[in-house]
Amino acid sequence: MFKRLVRPFHHSVRAWNVVSTESAAQYTPKVLTEETEVAGSNRPLPLSVELNHYAPLKIPVKHGELRAEITMRSFDNRNLDFFCDFALRAGYYLGLPLTGPKPLETRRERWTVIRAPFVHAKSKENFERRTHARLLRVWDSNPEVVDIWLAVLNKYSVTGVGLKAHMYIEEAVDPDFSASTPTKEGDIDSTGLNIAQLTSSVNPEIAARVAELLKDPEFAVHVGKDTETKKPTETPATPPETS
Incomplete structure (x- = not known):
């Protein structure tokens, strides 16, 4: 029991x-x-008080x-x-x-x-x-x-x-597309990153340091177009001569 x-x-x-x-x-x-x-x-x-006697x-x-x-x-x-x-x-x-x-x-x-x-x-x-x-x-x-x-x-x-x-709470979605759109021709560097978007981040000191590193020539060598490797061209094998 x-x-x-x-x-x-x-x-x-x-x-x-x-x-x-x-x-x-x-x-x-x-x-x-x-x-x-x-x-x-x-x-x-x-x-x-009377309603307490009812549902x-x-x-x-x-x-x-x-x-x-x-x-x-x-x-x-x-x-x-x-x-x-x-x-x-x-x-x-x-x-x-x-x-x-x-x-x-x-x-x-x-x-x-x-x-x-x-x-x-x-x-x-x-x-x-x-x-x-x-x-x-x-x-x-x-x-x-x-x-x-x-x-x-x-x-x-x-x-x-x-x-x-x-x-369950509903919140409005309001994306900001202005930050991803370049305003000037020089806003996008050779790496394809938006400098204006980086400088408008929460921590401006870190964003400024990142922008400075991206503009460094030594850093651009590793992330720029120089890193593109060309695949070796393969020459077709010549068939053996038949006598």
Whole structure:
């Protein structure tokens, strides 16, 4: 009989009535209902508090451009589902189109050790650890807003839940072709290298030294046209004379 190596955490999170996203009712009101007042006060129940009894609201994906993938792992399903529910609600109020949580494959690890080093050395004991994972995807969002959302998840993280994020950022490609195009006739020396491109590098001192070496006649002998070797011409063999 296998035993779990890591026990579930027992803290204040157990006081919450966490309902899985799949089994929770969807909040789709058709008519405006009456406001419910909180017991002991004359104030109505806030809508954000009432929404905790329903599944998290989601913004529909419009363009289908993937921006980030969030993987959450934990040894306890209860804390993992609770943190996924919190991440979906925080993403909705930030305007992030989210999909998930998608259950990933549970990782099982087992160890077999002796029960004791002396008396019970011949008896064995097995331990098992299960790592549960969930996947959230962020679509059609600004990278700055995704950073704010990840900062909120990091600040209000739950004990025993690990978070791993992969972000996909699009950057503009603006190549500079002016450096490779010679502006004067003397910009390209006999070696075929652009001196103006070398002198505009990050370190101007090194670029100036390289340009000075390229202009040296002794260096040009080894890299110039003098290095071109001519292949020996082969004369066709004359056939032997027949008598």
